[in-house]
Amino acid sequence: MAELQGLGAALSDAERAGIEIVAVSPDDNAQSQRLADGLHLNYRFVADRDLAVTRRYGLVHPRGGPDGQDVPRPATVLLDRNGVVRWLSLSSNYQVRPDPRDVVRAVRAL
Amino acid sequence: MTASRAAALSALICVATVATYSLLIGVPAVRNHPEGYVSAFAIAATVAGLGVALGRRWYGWVALVGALGLFIMGSYVNFVLARIPAAPTALALGEPAPDFTLIDAAGRRVSLADYRDRKPVLLVFYRGYW
Numbered sequence: 001m002a003e004l005q006g007l008g009a010a011l012s013d014a015e016r017a018g019i020e021i022v023a024v025s026p027d028d029n030a031q032s033q034r035l036a037d038g039l040h041l042n043y044r045f046v047a048d049r050d051l052a053v054t055r056r057y058g059l060v061h062p063r064g065g066p067d068g069q070d071v072p073r074p075a076t077v078l079l080d081r082n083g084v085v086r087w088l089s090l091s092s093n094y095q096v097r098p099d100p101r102d103v104v105r106a107v108r109a110l
Numbered sequence: 111m112t113a114s115r116a117a118a119l120s121a122l123i124c125v126a127t128v129a130t131y132s133l134l135i136g137v138p139a140v141r142n143h144p145e146g147y148v149s150a151f152a153i154a155a156t157v158a159g160l161g162v163a164l165g166r167r168w169y170g171w172v173a174l175v176g177a178l179g180l181f182i183m184g185s186y187v188n189f190v191l192a193r194i195p196a197a198p199t200a201l202a203l204g205e206p207a208p209d210f211t212l213i214d215a216a217g218r219r220v221s222l223a224d225y226r227d228r229k230p231v232l233l234v235f236y237r238g239y240w
Contacts, residue, residue: 006136006138018229018230019229019230019231019232020225020229020230020231020232021231021232021234022220022222022231022232022233022234023234023236024212024233024234024235024236025235025236025237025238026237026238027238044214044215044220045214045215046212046213046214046215046220047212047213047214047215048212053210053212054235056200056208056210057199057200057201057207057208057235058197058198058199058200058201059199059235060197061194061195062195064194064237065237071237071238072235072236072237072238073194073235074235074236074237075199075201075233075234075235076232076233076234076235077201077207077232077233077234077235078230078231078232078233079207079222079225079230079231079232079233080230081225081226081227081228081229081230082206082226082227083206083207083209083222083223083225083226083231084204084205084206084207085201085202085203085204085205085206085207086203086204086230087203088201088203090199090201091194092193092194092196093144093188093192093193093194094192094194094237095141095142095144095188095192096141096142096144097138097141097142099138099142100138101138103232107230107232110230
């Protein structure tokens with residue numbers, strides 16, 4: 001979730017209203033909602049319990065979880081109004097996440 | 111430098127590094143440079159080794175074992191555990207993202223197609239537990 005923190009503050013009110021943030025994780029909805037409440041941003045948290053969508057996107061980190069389970073690899077993707085990928089951040093180290101300033105720059109470049 | 115000062119400096123580097131990475135993990139400049147803690151533990155181990163060379167005192171050995179332990183542990187986390195194997199994705203710049211429908215926290219259906227011609231979407235895949 002590190003990549004989501006600070007993003008709300010970096011965007012103006014108008015920019016926040018003009019973009020939809022859809023966060024996908026295998027978390028159940030209750031857990032996601034607790035996170036959403038703490039972020040002060042209008043995120044849509046969607047649950048991909050069995051990682052079916054994450055797998056279809058090719059974003060599974062096999063056996064990367066603490067109990068050896070498959071988990072999503074951190075990825076941030078900016079889609080324009082036509083659903084076309086305009087900016088993409090894929091981490092090859094799960095500790096490294098995009099800097100919110102880079103995300104904001106990409107949003108402003110749309 | 112004396113053996114005791116080297117041991118103290120080594121311990122200080124270790125404590126400061128652990129504190130920095132635990133307290134400032136939300137700061138991108140810290141979080142996105144995990145090689146920083148590996149290097150800091152390597153420096154701490156070198157300083158502790160120097161201390162032991164200057165005088166074989168028990169605290170020197172404690173500092174050396176501590177710093178080496180942190181260096182090995184940190185290297186394992188950063189270079190082995192945290193490494194995500196490269197794999198092809200369904201995403202490419204300039205190409206449409208595959209559509210999906212999932213349920214949000216309020217129980218509503220969310221489809222990427224819902225935003226087509228309406229709004230840009232920032233899609234974030236995250237692990238959930240942190």
